[in-house]
Amino acid sequence: xxxxxxxxxxxxxxxxxxxxxxxxxxxxxxxxxxxxxxxxxxxxxxxxxxxxxxxxxxxxxxxxxxxxxxxxxxxxxxxxxxxxxxxxxxxxxxxxxxxxxxxxxxxxxxxxxxxxxxxxxxxxxxxxxxxxxxxxxxxxxxxxxxxxxxxxxxxxxxxxxxxxxxxxxxxxxxxxxxxxxxxxxxxxxxxxxxxxxxxxxxxxxxxxxxxxxxxxxxxxxxxxxxxxxxxxxxxxxxxxxxxxxxxxxxxxxxxxxxxxxxxxxxxxxxxxxxxxxxxxxxxxxxxxxxxxxxxxxxxxxxxxxxxxxxxxxxxxxxxxxxxxxxxxxxxxxxxxxxxxxxxxxxxxxxxxxxxxxxxxxxxxxxxxxxxxxxxxxxxxxxxxxxxxxxxxxxxxxxxxxxxxxxxxxxxxxxxxxxxxxxxxxxxxxxxxxxxxxxxxxxxxxxxxxxxxxxxxxxxxxxxxxxxxxxxxxxxxxxxxxxxxxxxxxxxxxxxxxxxxxxxxxxxxxxxxxxxxxxxxxxxxxxxxxxxxxxxxxxxxxxxxxxxxxxxxxxxxxxxxxx
Amino acid sequence: xxxxxxxxxxxxxxxxxxxxxxxxxxxxxxxxxxxxxxxxxxxxxxxxxxxxxxxxxxxxxxxxxxxxxxxxxxxxxxxxxxxxxxxxxxxxxxxxxxxxxxxxxxxxxxxxxxxxxxxxxxxxxxxxxxxxxxxxxxxxxxxxxxxxxxxxxxxxxxxxxxxxxxxxxxxxxxxxxxxxxxxxxxxxxxxxxxxxxxxxxxxxxxxxxxxxxxxxxxxxxxxxxxxxxxxxxxxxxxxxxxxxxxxxxxxxxxxxxxxxxxxxxxxxxxxxxxxxxxxxxxxxxxxxxxxxxxxxxxxxxxxxxxxxxxxxxxxxxxxxxxxxxxxxxxxxxxxxxx
Numbered sequence: 001x002x003x004x005x006x007x008x009x010x011x012x013x014x015x016x017x018x019x020x021x022x023x024x025x026x027x028x029x030x031x032x033x034x035x036x037x038x039x040x041x042x043x044x045x046x047x048x049x050x051x052x053x054x055x056x057x058x059x060x061x062x063x064x065x066x067x068x069x070x071x072x073x074x075x076x077x078x079x080x081x082x083x084x085x086x087x088x089x090x091x092x093x094x095x096x097x098x099x100x101x102x103x104x105x106x107x108x109x110x111x112x113x114x115x116x117x118x119x120x121x122x123x124x125x126x127x128x129x130x131x132x133x134x135x136x137x138x139x140x141x142x143x144x145x146x147x148x149x150x151x152x153x154x155x156x157x158x159x160x161x162x163x164x165x166x167x168x169x170x171x172x173x174x175x176x177x178x179x180x181x182x183x184x185x186x187x188x189x190x191x192x193x194x195x196x197x198x199x200x201x202x203x204x205x206x207x208x209x210x211x212x213x214x215x216x217x218x219x220x221x222x223x224x225x226x227x228x229x230x231x232x233x234x235x236x237x238x239x240x241x242x243x244x245x246x247x248x249x250x251x252x253x254x255x256x257x258x259x260x261x262x263x264x265x266x267x268x269x270x271x272x273x274x275x276x277x278x279x280x281x282x283x284x285x286x287x288x289x290x291x292x293x294x295x296x297x298x299x300x301x302x303x304x305x306x307x308x309x310x311x312x313x314x315x316x317x318x319x320x321x322x323x324x325x326x327x328x329x330x331x332x333x334x335x336x337x338x339x340x341x342x343x344x345x346x347x348x349x350x351x352x353x354x355x356x357x358x359x360x361x362x363x364x365x366x367x368x369x370x371x372x373x374x375x376x377x378x379x380x381x382x383x384x385x386x387x388x389x390x391x392x393x394x395x396x397x398x399x400x401x402x403x404x405x406x407x408x409x410x411x412x413x414x415x416x417x418x419x420x421x422x423x424x425x426x427x428x429x430x431x432x433x434x435x436x437x438x439x440x441x442x443x444x445x446x447x448x449x450x451x452x453x454x455x456x457x458x459x460x461x462x463x464x465x466x467x468x469x470x471x472x473x474x475x476x477x478x479x480x481x482x483x484x485x486x487x488x489x490x491x492x493x494x495x496x497x498x499x500x501x502x503x504x505x506x507x508x509x510x511x512x513x514x515x516x517x518x519x520x521x522x523x524x525x526x527x528x529x530x531x532x533x534x535x536x537x538x539x540x541x542x543x544x545x546x547x548x549x550x551x552x553x554x555x556x557x558x559x560x561x562x
Numbered sequence: 563x564x565x566x567x568x569x570x571x572x573x574x575x576x577x578x579x580x581x582x583x584x585x586x587x588x589x590x591x592x593x594x595x596x597x598x599x600x601x602x603x604x605x606x607x608x609x610x611x612x613x614x615x616x617x618x619x620x621x622x623x624x625x626x627x628x629x630x631x632x633x634x635x636x637x638x639x640x641x642x643x644x645x646x647x648x649x650x651x652x653x654x655x656x657x658x659x660x661x662x663x664x665x666x667x668x669x670x671x672x673x674x675x676x677x678x679x680x681x682x683x684x685x686x687x688x689x690x691x692x693x694x695x696x697x698x699x700x701x702x703x704x705x706x707x708x709x710x711x712x713x714x715x716x717x718x719x720x721x722x723x724x725x726x727x728x729x730x731x732x733x734x735x736x737x738x739x740x741x742x743x744x745x746x747x748x749x750x751x752x753x754x755x756x757x758x759x760x761x762x763x764x765x766x767x768x769x770x771x772x773x774x775x776x777x778x779x780x781x782x783x784x785x786x787x788x789x790x791x792x793x794x795x796x797x798x799x800x801x802x803x804x805x806x807x808x809x810x811x812x813x814x815x816x817x818x819x820x821x822x823x824x825x826x827x828x829x830x831x832x833x834x835x836x837x838x839x840x841x842x843x844x845x846x847x848x849x850x851x852x853x854x855x856x857x858x859x860x861x862x863x864x865x866x867x868x869x870x871x872x873x874x875x876x877x878x879x880x881x882x883x884x885x886x887x888x889x890x891x892x893x894x895x896x897x898x899x900x
Contacts, residue, residue, distance in 0.1 A: 009862055058894075062894045067900050108835075128771040129771070129792075143772070144771055144772025145771045145772045146772050146773075154759050154760070234759070235721060235758060235759035235899070237899055244622070245890070247622065248889075249723055249886070249890045251653075251727060253626065394622055398623055398627075401626060401627050401630045405630035405632065406630070406861060407631070409631075409632050409634055412634055419696070422634075424634050424636075425631060428630075429618075429627075470654070492768075506621070507620040508626075508627060509627075510625070511618070512617060512618055512636070513618075519619075523596045523597060524596075526596075526621075
């Protein structure tokens with residue numbers, strides 16, 4: 001499929017672009033964005049009415065610590081995920097070594113492990129009472145903790161390691177896709193002009209892959225910023241900890257919403273800076289597919305080094321936690337394998353599947369509308385629609401309750417007045433509220449990846465289709481969708497896995513007696529009873545593996561197909 | 563695109579109707595306490611009355627949810643593990659005053675709201691745990707002594723922001739005034755062996771590990787640890803101390819319940835409230851969870867009674883709740899958690 005269409009596009013009539021269809025797209029995109037931005041808007045409104053001004057107290061006492069810890073955490077996680085993600089992506093894409101094809105998909109596996117679960121597992125393994133230290137004490141005859149030094153897992157470095165290990169796949173996934181899309185001839189040209197392989201990597205390959213890596217990193221950073229489970233468990237006081245303290249202990253929801261808004265601004269600035277720094281770059285896929293990808297043939301020791309480099313993240317991020325959970329699952333199988341367990345699994349699958357579908361549809365609507373109307377307004381809409389991702393789940397949940405409950409109560413009052421019926425709470429406290437929250441939260445994932453994938457399709461394709469009389473909707477269906485198949489699948493699966501793991505919003509929004517696998521795991525794990533929840537935790541991980549494998553296949557296939 | 567979304571929304575709602583529907587013979591609970599801890603009590607209630615009990619559990623956000631759902635909220639009861647949460651519900655005017663002869667008779671006045679806006683179900687004492695082999699009996703008998711420099715580097719606690727610690731610090735403010743209490747808290751902080759982390763059980767485990775000699779923790783955790791074969795050894799390595807037992811009494815907190823304004827199943831909810839205060843239910847609390855029953859007719863379990871006699875601090879619970887904000891800010895000022 002040669003994307004650089006040779007045919008001169010026929011001049012497109014101005015009329016065609018301003019046609020009714022096109023305006024309908026814009027309207028639909030605007031309305032959807034407003035709907036999706038409601039919860040974030042609700043939080044911003046709450047921020048305007050704090051019970052008390054928390055800032056003088058915070059600034060005088062703990063704010064500097066919260067800020068330093070947050071920045072250290074974000075920096076540490078960035079470095080770790082970039083090194084692991086970009087490094088392994090490059091190795092499996094460009095180097096020939098035994099096990100390469102296995103690592104291609106296996107390196108995605110840690111993505112299926114929720115950060116709070118990996119934190120519990122490593123604490124169980126590495127703290128004083130765990131098997132590692134016990135073995136060391138046995139071996140060296142130490143009596144108690146005073147006799148030796150062992151790195152504390154419950155610490156800032158520990159948190160960086162835990163979060164980094166399960167989030168690097170975001171970067172790996174996007175970096176690998178970007179490397180695969182690059183034309184091998186670019187690489188050849190660079191080498192023939194005298195650049196070393198490493199020089200080429202840093203001067204040619206990385207700059208071209210930068211937009212994709214930046215998307216991955218911004219997802220990583222947003223997840224890190226709003227992580228509560230891990231930092232709370234490790235007693236690392238970040239801004240999120242301050243937020244919950246203000247909310248739960250000082251009872252100041254408005255103040256908490258202010259902290260959430262500041263975190264939001266933080267993310268917005270980061271993303272904007274990144275975009276601004278490459279504002280003059282526009283990349284279309286100019287793939288020259290005549291050359292097949294040439295992988296480096298490596299010497300034996302180098303092959304071994306590749307193998308080790310790729311094994312580490314897989315081992316630490318997936319094999320160890322999965323093995324520990326598997327052990328617990330077997331040990332407590334009889335207690336865990338109940339009807340409730342099956343019902344919880346169905347709940348998780350249903351919610352995550354529905355949310356994956358809805359984020360995909362909305363993401364497509366927004367990304368394509370932006371393609372039709374590449375205006376400043378539309379770009380703002382895109383950004384607005386992805387704000388939910390940068391907000392801690394529990395805060396977002398309150399943001400979801402506010403408009404939904406207001407709507408329910410408004411409707412109930414109207415219906416009572418006009419018809420004498422009570423509709424009660426139609427939306428709040430139902431699965432709809434949860435799916436809505438998931439959609440708001442993870443729309444950034446699907447909209448972002450669809451947007452960047454669409455951008456890579458040269459506009460001459462649209463022009464050709466449209467000038468041949470195809471309306472906008474049909475062009476999307478017949479021209480873009482087939483080319484986006486891989487991206488669509490990837491986006492849907494990432495959202496699916498994310499939803500399977502989501503905890504804080506689900507806890508607050510769910511109906512009565514309603515458990516997902518994640519909430520079920522939490523009620524035990526939060527009470528230091530991880531062993532009892534080994535099976536459901538393992539199922540969350542396994543459910544995450546299936547999409548991960550599919551995802552990887554589709555990416556590999558997209559390469560072979562061309 | 564929107565029509566498809568609407569279809570999804572409708573589908574989602576339809577699939578959920580059986581869960582959201584409020585049939586007769588139900589009572590709905592928003593709980594800050596894990597469902598598996600409530601289960602034995604609720605099961606017994608259902609067996610007795612035929613009324614089904616439905617639960618939503620979360621650690622936070624339930625008060626916001628209740629408030630926003632307003633008059634249409636399905637919740638009848640809120641169950642909490644801390645006086646502060648009960649007080650918050652009253653302050654937001656989300657609870658309904660209810661008094662019945664049974665409730666008034668079963669729960670002493672000190673463990674309920676004067677107008678019946680909440681009722682305590684159990685109380686839990688905040689104890690000092692001390693290493694058997696490193697701390698002499700009688701070497702520490704009060705909370706005040708935790709600030710004594712002789713314990714430097716020998717004390718472990720969980721986060722100072724945890725509601726259980728906040729309530730204890732609030733009681734210190736009530737007894738000594740803010741300035742003195744802050745001095746005390748600074749002293750305690752200076753004595754810490756490590757940055758506050760983990761839960762109450764982790765502190766007892768830390769004593770067994772030799773990280774520290776003294777820890778603060780709620781009484782029932784100790785019972786739970788004795789029950790757990792992985793933690794029994796740690797529990798057996800410490801002595802229990804009821805602080806200030808010879809003076810003003812040991813600090814207690816309560817778990818409790820409150821009826822909501824909007825309760826759609828009000829009668830069932832009151833039946834459940836009354837059931838939970840009966841000797842039968844209180845005995846379950848005492849034996850399964852190792853808590854002190856609020857109903858004075860029910861003695862603590864034999865295991866709990868074996869730890870010693872509880873002389874609770876008679877500071878009104880409302881006073882503790884009122885000092886909570888001051889306590890939280892004090893924790894920040896001495897930078898307790900970092």
